Amino acid sequence: MKKEFEILSRAIGDRGLRRTAQRENILKVFLAMEGHFSIENICGEAKKQFPSIGRVTVYRTMKLFEELGLAEKMDRGDGIARYEHKYNHKHHDHLVCVKCGACIEAVSPQIEKLQEALAKKYGFVPAGHKLRIFGICKNCR
Amino acid sequence: MKKEFEILSRAIGDRGLRRTAQRENILKVFLAMEGHFSIENICGEAKKQFPSIGRVTVYRTMKLFEELGLAEKMDRGDGIARYEHKYNHKHHDHLVCVKCGACIEAVSPQIEKLQEALAKKYGFVPAGHKLRIFGICKNCR
DNA sequence: ATATTGTTGAAATCGTTTTTCAATAAAAAT
């Protein structure tokens, strides 16, 4: 839970950014959440400790965290961007329940390999991929 | 190129919908386009033959086509919904070029199988999936 | 302490999609 703050600190130094209570608070709150959260979710959580914080600041800060490799945007297909932890979290795919919206993280090394091969077959230099498997989760059936 | 109109006709009969020039025109235009097209693209094309047609009608009609299994919505990650043909087109994944936006359709039966297995491993009843591989296409490098 | 300049947050704006609603037109009833 420390490294992420170091990354933020380094970015602040390197880029001539300023150390603000908002940024530190959003990072703290974000790291404490486990799962996939919308800006509104994160902002709501942040407001508990920092009531004056604005939605716009959360948008801007999460974009910064994305650039720093701390957060990754994902979308469940409902038009709302959600963020998940990225630092020290390896790549994974998502199993999205179409009933309850639950989102499970999963990964198959074989699928990863085959995706590389598929891209190359078409002359693509692969840079990443996003796989969502939709279905009914264990709890919902 | 005939079956799709039959499907529309049948839906009109079954659901008490009405046969309108707009719906037939949008279907004609959509079938004539090959690739992935936004509402604005489709509306622009439709306007050539039917100048009075409105964007809203295209939204509504494409949603109907989705329900009828004639069209499938896909998103390239840029927030704009695009439609592709579904009827008589088997499932495929998308290779999206991050430089030029080109979108190639590809499929790997092995990946499909492994996805099923991955879903089941987590107790999911899979209902479908969307895989986008991002990278640089042959032309762009 | 002061000057500089990055940051904040409310309001305004943006771009896509949806809803509203009066006018229209397709199908049914006469």
Add this chain to the structure above:
DNA sequence: ATTTTTATTGAAAAACGATTTCAACAATAT
């Protein structure tokens, strides 16, 4: 054929998430 019914249309308005603007503010450098 005419009238009635009701689905459909399309412009305008609203909704929605996300972005931009800008004056007030506050972190850092001088």
